[in-house]
Each structure stands twice: as C-alpha cells, then as structure tokens.
Amino acid sequence: MKIKKANKVPFITSLEDDFLSGKNKKQKKLFNEVIDAGFDFYSGKQRDQKFLVYRTPDELKEVFAEAMPEDSTDLPSIINYLRLIGHYSISQSDLSYLAFPDSGNSIAALLGDIYGKFLNQNLIAFDRSAPAATIIEIQLIEWLRALIGYESKELKQIENLAEVSGMCTTGGHMSNHVATLSALNCKYPQIKKDGLSSLDHSPKIVLAGKIGHYSYGAAMHHLGLGNANIINTDSNDDFTTNIDALENVLEQHKDKNDIFMVVAVAGNCRTTGIDNIASIAKICKKYGIWLHVDACHGGSLLFSDKLKKRYLMGIEEADSVALDPHKGLFVAYPCSFVLFKKRDTLVTFTRYEKEARNGESWDLGYITPFLGSRGFESLKLMLLIKHLGKKRLSEITEKRQGDALYVESLIAKSGYFVLFNDMTFYRMAFVYYPNKIRKQVSKFTLSDETNQKIINCIDHYTHTINSELYKEGDICLDEFKLHDIGNQTATNAKETRFYVMSITTGNPLLTNENLKRSLSFLFKKAKRYESAMGKDIVSIIKSDTYAPKVTKTYGPAGWN
C-alpha cells in the first residue's frame, strides 16, 4: 500500500479548528474519512488482503521512529499516519486469523465504542461524571449475574451501591487480581488496615499448575503474597483440574488453615478444557474455601443453555467468576468483568461503607479496586447483547463450536499433526509430527534422551512451519508452550513443554469454506517439510545426534 504524501494545506488556524467544537463540517468529513480507513482495515484493503503485512521489530522501528514534533501537523496527514499504522497492524477479525478469539467485529459493539468516545463519561462517580452510564453499567452487571445463575435483581430493586456485586475491569488479568484480592480480604479483613506482614502465616491459593493462567502468579506477586505461595496441583489428561489431587491438597492443609482460594478453570487459555466445576464447588464448600471460576474463555458459553448445561454446571456456586467478553464475544478491548456471589463483596474496597450502604452514593469508584477515573467501556457489551439478544448469541456460540470441530476433523484427517486435546468449544493445540513418521518411530524403544531429541525435532518443525505461515500472512495460528499431558506424541515426556501451534475459531463470520482455504496453506507447508523431518528423525534414532533446538520466545497463552 502506498502512503500518500501528506497534504500540505494548513489545516490549523485556530483552536476551534484543532479541537472538536461540534460545529465544523470539515471536522465531520475527517471523521467519515477515518471510518472509511477503518472499513479498509476490516476489508483487508489496508493490509494488502492479508491478516498482516509482516515486519520485524527493527523494520517497524525504521518506519515509526520520529522525534517529538515541535510544530503542528495537519489533520489529513494524521489520517494518512493512521492508514500507515493500519498497513502494519494485524487483523484479529480477518478470516484467516485463527490465533485468538478476539475478533472484535460486532458492529453494534463498535458503534457503541465510537459513541462512547464522544461521550467520554467517567464512571468513577455518578454526579458530575457519569449519571446514565453508571446506571446502565449496573443494569448490565445484573444481566451477567443472571447469566451465571447468581441471584439477580431488577434494576429498580438495586437499592444501594453495596448491592452492585460485579465490576467492569480492563481484562482477565485484572479480573483475576480483583477476585484474588476479594477472596484474600474475605478471609483476612484485618489486612486492609495492617497489611499482610501482620499475619503469622503465608496465605496460599491452589490451582492446577499445567493449565493455570500466568495472571495468578502475577497476582500473588503484586498483592504481596509471593508466587511461591501458589500450590500447583495436578491436571488430568484433558487439561482440566484433577479433582482428587485438589481434595488431597485441601485435606492436607485443613489444620494449617492457610489456603484462601481455589481456582477452577472454565476454558483454559491453551486448550479451553473446562473443569468439573460442580465437583470442585462441592469440595470448596466442604473445606470452606473461596472458589474462583476463571471463565475468561468459557464465559461466552453462558449464552447457550445447552452449552452451559453441558460444560458449566455449578458455576453459580462459585464465590467469584471472571468473564472476558473481549475474548470470544466479538467486542474490542478492553472488556472484562468479575462477578461475586455475595452481594456486598466490593464494599471491602471503600472507606465509605456507610455511604455505600445507605443508598446515598452511586459512585462506582468507591468500590472498584485499581480503577478510579475510567470510561464507559461496558457500553459495547450492553449493545452486543441488546442488538443480538440471548437467542442469537446462543446460536453463534454453538455454531462456533461446530467450526472448531470441523477444523479438528480436517487437522486429524490430514495426517500431519498430533492433537494434544479433544476439542471442547473453540481452541485446539497440536504439533507437527506426521503419522507416517510416528508409525516408524513407534517400532523402536527409545531412551529418554532420544525422546528429548525427537521433541526438539518436533519443536523445530512445528515452530518453523508456524513462523513461516505467520510471516507470509495467509493463515495465522497461535504459538505457545504446552505439556503433552496425555502423551499423545508417545514421547513419554509429561514434564516437557512443546512448542505447539493452536487454532481458535472465535470469529463468528468463519465459514467451512474459508476455514478450508486457510488450512490449505497449513497443509501445503506441512507436506513440504515431511521428508526433511523424516530424515532428521531417522538420523536421531540411528545416531542419536540432533542439533536444532528452538529457544525462541512464545505467545501469552504459554506464559506461566
């Protein structure tokens, strides 16, 4: 794409021209031009019809390096600059983008986001800041509570701020922080005043290590608890929490009374495996421990009664639930929520408990830890739900699971890959390890050392294929590290993490046709590397030597 030379007509004549006065026709034209540029980004025109025009960090530094300008630049040049950014940006809504489910392409949500920027409400407070927005956000929180199965009220029955038992946050990372903080303060209310150093023991949380999200380690660090105070328990072959192992841990710590939270995962970030929430809830109840359900991925299933019943039974028993509509619900960043079973949980975070309880104050900033001034980010989700309605969202969620099952069948049928998980709802992880080669390898009994070399070889080809595809811009798969818990690769290496590639069918516009087209790029590449990998594997088995080892960094889903 060529960037037009900046228009040199001086556009800056007075403050009224620089700032939005709502009176200027020239201004409105500029907004329409930005909408055009936005549509060109969506349609692919802005990106040479690829999901990304790839450049290295150093190349992008060349493009975007500039000194802070002393002088003004006219607005048409600013729009050219936006188009330049679009040219080198990735499109998560492109139909060939299958790395994350963050398609952000709900038209109603986007309309709300745009209008919300004009509104610029500040949800720290009701008066002087955000009257209507405050009330609408409280309504939305009640809807989300109802979806989970929490006690939910009509808006008019919400009599005070203390009853607002949910919070709009910036992302799952923060929702999980707020949940952890709430659980902690529920067990140890004295730390608000005196801090953790007043305790005589180190509070702990429990989660299944191999499927846990990195946000919990971070939260333990940031909240002053220390990430060594995470108890990592076992996971099952299907990437879910092992219930017996969890119960064992709680039993062992019963007398120490030092565990304040258990995390159950409703759609882990790698394979979207879903825990048996009902069983975990029962155990947590038995031991009197706060249950947090991380439904950042699985939350979208709440709209489908069928999928909710199948996968999320018992979620209403959780003390807190994190939902991440910017994942899997087609709204742009930021949009996340944390909700609490107990109505007045967030009152812990205000120093004005009386005002929060007596119905006099409706200032959400009283009860939102980490957030003071903040915009009307919840509007997009309100509009998504208002526009599509629960039924339609249910259909879309179910259809998307169908897309993922279709992809899984094609991946399996191709014969090039080993899938690490049976697809649950929209995400699957796999490595490049063609059937033909595996069949040959299975004839040998191999040492651990040889197996490790085979793993290095699998990593090498998986990463090579994935990187090439990414840089070519025709199909975007995710890459992260993952344990082969179920030993699908037959490498007997339960403690080694593989570089996997991953596909997520988050975009509601996907069709079998374009999925097939995108996968054809993957399969073509897979075919091309088959004989090279075969030779490498033979030489590993014969001579036990193999050099390449991928050490490149990997994506967020693999951070922990």
Add this chain to the structure above:
Amino acid sequence: MKIKKANKVPFITSLEDDFLSGKNKKQKKLFNEVIDAGFDFYSGKQRDQKFLVYRTPDELKEVFAEAMPEDSTDLPSIINYLRLIGHYSISQSDLSYLAFPDSGNSIAALLGDIYGKFLNQNLIAFDRSAPAATIIEIQLIEWLRALIGYESKELKQIENLAEVSGMCTTGGHMSNHVATLSALNCKYPQIKKDGLSSLDHSPKIVLAGKIGHYSYGAAMHHLGLGNANIINTDSNDDFTTNIDALENVLEQHKDKNDIFMVVAVAGNCRTTGIDNIASIAKICKKYGIWLHVDACHGGSLLFSDKLKKRYLMGIEEADSVALDPHKGLFVAYPCSFVLFKKRDTLVTFTRYEKEARNGESWDLGYITPFLGSRGFESLKLMLLIKHLGKKRLSEITEKRQGDALYVESLIAKSGYFVLFNDMTFYRMAFVYYPNKIRKQVSKFTLSDETNQKIINCIDHYTHTINSELYKEGDICLDEFKLHDIGNQTATNAKETRFYVMSITTGNPLLTNENLKRSLSFLFKKAKRYESAMGKDIVSIIKSDTYAPKVTKTYGPAGWN
C-alpha cells in the same frame, strides 16, 4: 429531546449483516449516523443545550431498566438508544462544564480512538497481537521520558524490552499503584517469591495527608501493605508538602529503615498546588528513599518550558512519575502513564527476564503489572502530540492558566466567596461566605462550637448553591471536601473539612466570554442566598443554635 420510535424494519438477516464485514454500504451509513450523533452530543443538541439534563438515580433507573433481551433488535434502534444515553449523559467538553479538566475534545485524539477500535490491537504481545502498535507505544514512552527530563533514546537505540521504562495504564489510580509496587519491589525484591509476610516489619510510605490522593490508601490496602502504614505528614498553607515535616519523618525512621517511598505531588487533585519537587528529591536522595511524583494533574505543564521551569524543577530526579493525559490533555479515557528513571524497573514484573533483556521478545505484556490483553489506548496521546506539536501544546497550557487566573479574579471580585488557594495552574477551591457577612462575624470572638456552627452554615449554603446549579445544567462546578489549611475563613478549624466548590479550566476552548457567562449563573445564585445566610449567621452568633448539617456524599477529589 424526543427519542424516535424504534425502526421496525428487520435489519438482521445474516451473520454478515450483524457483524462488521467491511463490505456493506448499509453498515458504513450506520457509522456515519453514529458520528452525527456524536457531533450532536458535542454541540449540545443531544442535551437540550445544557452540560447535563439532570435526573436522579431512581429516575435514570426508570429510563434504563430492562430485562436481558431474548430476541434481536435492529441497528437503527441501537443508534436511537445511543442517542437516549447521550441525552442523559454529562458533557465534560461543554463550555459550561468546569468541574474536571477531562474535556477529551482533541479532534486528533478522537480520530485515533475511533480508528484504534477498528484496529483492536492487543498490546500484550508483538507477534500475533500488536506489531506496529507495540513499537509506536515504545516511541511515545521515549517522548514522555524526554519531557520529564529522564534519559531518553532514539527508538532504534532501544535494544530490548528491559529498556522500555514506562507503562501505559488505565488511570492515575493504577499508575500510582504500579509506582508503589515498583518502589516496594526495589527495596524488597524477595517479596516477589515469598510475599510480605516474610518481612519482619511493615513497609511504609510518606505523604502529606491533607493533600494526598485516595489512590495511595487504596494501593496500600490492595498491595497487602495496609493503609495504616501510610505516614501522613504536614502540608503548608498553600496545599503543598511541608518539607521540614517530611525530613523530620525520614530522620525519625532512619534506623528503622521501614519507609520505601515518598510521594510528592505536582498538582494535587483539589487545588493543583505543586510541591517543591527539587527540595523533596534532595531529601529523598539523602535518605535513600524512592521518590514518586504524582503529576497526574501537573504533567501537562511539561509541554511548556516556562511552566515546567517554574513549577516542576527537579521532576527528573524522581524515581517514578505518574502522568494522566486524560486529565488536562484533552484525550478521552483511558490514558495514563507511569515512567521510571531507572531503565529496567519493569523487568521486576516478568518471569522471563532473559527474554526481556536479550532483545528477542518485544511483548509488552511481560512487563506490565495488572494488565494483560489491552488495546492501543496510547494512540490518542501520540496523535495529540503529533497533531499539535510541543509548541502549540505549550501555548494551550499557558493560555489555560490564564483562563484560571481570570476566573479567580472574577470570583474574588464578586465578594461572595472565600478562596482556599491561590491559583497555581488550573484549579481553585472556594466556599460561599460573602464578604459582607464575614466582616460582621469578624467583630466577634467566637467559641470553637460557634465556629463549627458557622462552618456547618457555610457548608449548607455552598452545597445548596452548587447542587442547584448542577441540577439546572447551566454551570458545572466540582464539589468535594477540603481543609481550610490557611484559615481563609477565619474559623480556626484546621482539622475540619469544608464542602467546597471548585472550578477547573481544563477545556482549551474556553474563552473569557463564555467563562463570564457561566459565572453569571453562579453569581446570580450567590446573590439570591446572601440575606438568608446573613440571617442564619446572626442567629448562630446570637443564640448559638443552627440545625442544618450537610452530610451528603461528595466527589472523588475529596475521597481520601
């Protein structure tokens, strides 16, 4: 404003119609309609030409209460709903809105915000998420570093993630959390693993109590430190930190070695008083304690060499600085930054130090505590600076100070009010207490009890006037609680907080003419209540009885 009946033409026919496909002309038309609605909000047309069409919380619940819809609603109805929200929303960019400096009306910034929603980049990671956006945000952080006077590099010289020593956050509240957390971890690196309960003492921070922002108490709570571990030191009559008192505290705690951070304030949230940063920096250096400068309000002065020299000398000596461009820099929420003097401060927050240091990873999510997936919120500030340039921003900042001085002179001249502060750069606080009445009162020697009754009376009338003005929608002043540190009211009540009204001239489009017009509403109301207040004061002095006492909740600037 009448809301048109929902258009019942079925707009939902297929997924392609519901979701943004970038191909549909009908879709583009909807976006243009939302832009029109946005302009109508800016111009005041959407709000009956007032800054707000006031409704109580209960009335707004009536307007916005609805059950979660099962069925779909067409998009034209969604746009009607947006207009309805606009009708009951407050406009911080209206020329009669003088409560906060969050005007959010930079046209370049708004264009960037809109385009940014189309882009939907995820700045958690470079690959697969946000290639260009990551690089541009790093460039912007270097610009901000240069403005502060920190060591700053050309973009191409930033060789790895560890060198990125600033973070885009959601607001000053969070920026202050991140600064506190960084200071804490700098002094006690062991808590990352073992937590605060491994320490044998309670870490403390110091700030001037009467001018401190509520975010520090919150941070102490949330980070596990306990808000009792804030040492509140004295402030001067001009609402700045008392240097001697601060030094005293540090000297007293020298041997205990339990203070890890001092907060200096560059523009407190109530009167925008600015500390003597250079002196505080010198003291902090002497005692080896982390200095955090909260420049959430004062940060905009960095663009003016003149104002920077006059008010912010020594800011480059701070270990961390919080800036809040959504305050006082005309960009919408969310937009805040925290910056660090030491280059690799944020590396503390990653578990992947090697990758952060070796130049292999450019994933900002490695080094951003509390934030994982997040959008390209920094784009708006980049565009503001690119569009206006430093010179123009300097002019605007200086002009705005002039606006505030003009308002101050009119308030003083009116004879109705007692100003609590000499205006520094854009915010002043005052109470209703007409000169005529004060003169009479000054003839008496009054008991503390009588003075308290006079304060209650001042509160009552100040609050009454402010509330009426607010509900009428012609001029919006802020309301919060504030100590009369300088005893301007001559009530000798240094420990009592008054309900003050406050004016901020944040909007760059303000003119003397419209300021005068807005103030005329204030003065008219002030005149109306003069004789009633006079009578009340006489009866207080005579009979020592006075009933009304304002207990209503107040705005965020007064939270602490």
